[in-house]
Amino acid sequence: MDIEETAERIRTGDRRALARAITLAESSRADHRERAEALLAVLLPATGGSVRLGISGPPGVGKSSFIEAFGSRLIEEGHRVAVLAIDPSSRVTGGSILGDKTRMERLARSPEAFVRPSPTGGSLGGVARRTREALLLCEAAGFDVTIVETVGVGQSETAVADMVDLFLLLLPPAGGDELQGIKKGVVELADLVVVNKADGDLLASARRAAAEYQSALRMLRPTTADWQVPVLQVSAREERGLDEVWQAVGRFRAALGEAGLARKRAAQARAWMWSEIDDSLIRAFRAHPAVAARLAEAEAAVSEGRQPAATAARELLAAFLGRT
Numbered sequence: 001m002d003i004e005e006t007a008e009r010i011r012t013g014d015r016r017a018l019a020r021a022i023t024l025a026e027s028s029r030a031d032h033r034e035r036a037e038a039l040l041a042v043l044l045p046a047t048g049g050s051v052r053l054g055i056s057g058p059p060g061v062g063k064s065s066f067i068e069a070f071g072s073r074l075i076e077e078g079h080r081v082a083v084l085a086i087d088p089s090s091r092v093t094g095g096s097i098l099g100d101k102t103r104m105e106r107l108a109r110s111p112e113a114f115v116r117p118s119p120t121g122g123s124l125g126g127v128a129r130r131t132r133e134a135l136l137l138c139e140a141a142g143f144d145v146t147i148v149e150t151v152g153v154g155q156s157e158t159a160v161a162d163m164v165d166l167f168l169l170l171l172p173p174a175g176g177d178e179l180q181g182i183k184k185g186v187v188e189l190a191d192l193v194v195v196n197k198a199d200g201d202l203l204a205s206a207r208r209a210a211a212e213y214q215s216a217l218r219m220l221r222p223t224t225a226d227w228q229v230p231v232l233q234v235s236a237r238e239e240r241g242l243d244e245v246w247q248a249v250g251r252f253r254a255a256l257g258e259a260g261l262a263r264k265r266a267a268q269a270r271a272w273m274w275s276e277i278d279d280s281l282i283r284a285f286r287a288h289p290a291v292a293a294r295l296a297e298a299e300a301a302v303s304e305g306r307q308p309a310a311t312a313a314r315e316l317l318a319a320f321l322g323r324t
């Protein structure tokens, strides 16, 4: 099938065409990459129309339950919701956080939702690129809310925050010691903090935790001017507080403004281009025969203190550029 036809199918909401295009984008085969890029080039004008949400939180906080409940609520309101995941650790476990579809049963069954597990394998940079491309493809297919989930294991939160409009941090109904486990850097990325499990016996702790998080957040510089990060309480299980989360998303978008959102997305696109350049250059560098031939010796010379690192790097670069 040619690119134009595939693009047209995606634009008209053909889910199989969308799924296949994402598979292409996830492939590391050069011809697949080429096709995926050609497809994205054609579809680019049809992208940008979704509210892009990043969601992260420590394991067990209830991310799947929250996305299932929140996504279903949005669908009731007439939205179309795509859920993508970033999970660079999945190559270790062989599974992925969204691989187990039963965890988002309702969404997985809904014709108004599209749930895509994390691409397996590769570096965080690679997984992030493929997820960005998948996000654009989902937008072209008419999904007006795109959710990128990541399990809170460090660097992946930054990768997600760099591709979404709003980063939502889901936290457990406990403060103090348990809060210590959450990296400060991750809290600093949050545009919205949501305490889950505010129900039953946990209600009082959720309330306490929310107050603690709120005062801790006051110490931080806001992610966006004119925006004080709110702390909300929800119960994914009882499906409570979900409308308030969506309203907060709307308020955040309003605080950003059209121009602010456009600037944010433009900066993200530029940063993405540079990370592509970084990745491609490093790959080309390592694969270059003259570099490959000298790399082991250069590393040994630097580790044993026989050569300054800067000199070794300069010599390798000269070999890469064919100047030796």
Ligand SMILES: Nc1nc2c(ncn2[C@@H]2O[C@H](COP(=O)(O)OP(=O)(O)OP(=O)(O)O)[C@@H](O)[C@H]2O)c(=O)[nH]1
Residues within 6 Å of the ligand: 057, 058, 059, 060, 061, 062, 063, 064, 065, 066, 097, 103, 151, 196, 197, 198, 199, 200, 202, 234, 235, 236, 237, 238
């Ligand atoms: N009481 C209560 N329990 C909840 C709520 N949401 C999720 N849980 C429970 O919390 C546990 C973890 O939920 P998941 O949705 O699997 O959590 P997760 O953060 O996606 O987990 P991982 O992705 O495996 O880290 C499950 O036992 C859920 O039943 C809630 O709103 N209230």
